[in-house]
Amino acid sequence: RAPSYDVSALHNGSSVIVHGPVENATEFRRAHxxxxxxxxxxxxxxxxxxxxxxxxxxxxxxxxxxxxxxxxxxxxxxxxxxxxxxxxxxxxxxxxxxxxxxxxxxxxxxxxxxxxxxxxxxxxxxxxxxxxxxxx
Missing domain, CATH: 3.40.50.2000 (Glycogen Phosphorylase B;)
Incomplete structure (x- = not known):
């Protein structure tokens, strides 16, 4: 599910990357x-x-x-x-x-x-x- 506004606000594109909903959680976990x-x-x-x-x-x-x-x-x-x-x-x-x-x-x-x-x-x-x- 989508992250809250407070969590999304932490995204800075380099040291903190906040992802929204993903299609395949298993593949996402493996990749990250x-x-x-x-x-x-x-x-x-x-x-x-x-x-x-x-x-x-x-x-x-x-x-x-x-x-x-x-x-x-x-x-x-x-x-x-x-x-x-x-x-x-x-x-x-x-x-x-x-x-x-x-x-x-x-x-x-x-x-x-x-x-x-x-x-x-x-x-x-x-x-x-x-x-x-x-x-x-």
Whole structure:
């Protein structure tokens, strides 16, 4: 969706580039490389983080932004809840190519092992197999 006026006003064309709606979020993430999730309220499954992981993009998030996901700070993403720490984590992934690659690869592996269709089906099959129906 379109960014707010306040966010759009930050665009200066060089050090800050604000994009509006994109046609293909996965391709956009791959082309631009990093995802930040400065979420301080809300709930639900963090689909955007999982999509970023699937695209092998490093992610910086708040604790709330990553809530409910099977993630480890410093392994699958960087987590920071204070503005200064969040900014520092963003600079880290932008300036440390090795760290970005490691986090991106770990996130991709996590999605493949825990959140893919095949992983979900295997989990359902295991659950059904261990909980046989009882006749009524």
């Amino acid at each position: 490389g990093n995802n930040i999730v400065p979420l301080f309220s809300g709930s639900g499954v963090r689909i955007k983080i999982l999509e970023a992981f699937a695209a092998q993009c490093p992610v910086v998030s708040t604790t709330l932004g990553a809530e409910g996901l099977l993630v480890r700070d410093g392994v699958h993403l960087l987590i920071a809840d204070e503005a200064q720490h969040f900014a520092r984590a963003c600079v880290q992934v932008l300036s440390d190519a090795k760290l970005s690659a490691q986090i991106g690869a770990s996130g991709r592996e996590l999605v493949a092992l825990s959140y893919s269709w095949s992983a979900s089906i295997a989990s359902i099959v295991d659950f059904v197999g261990s909980n046989p129906a009882t006749p009524t």
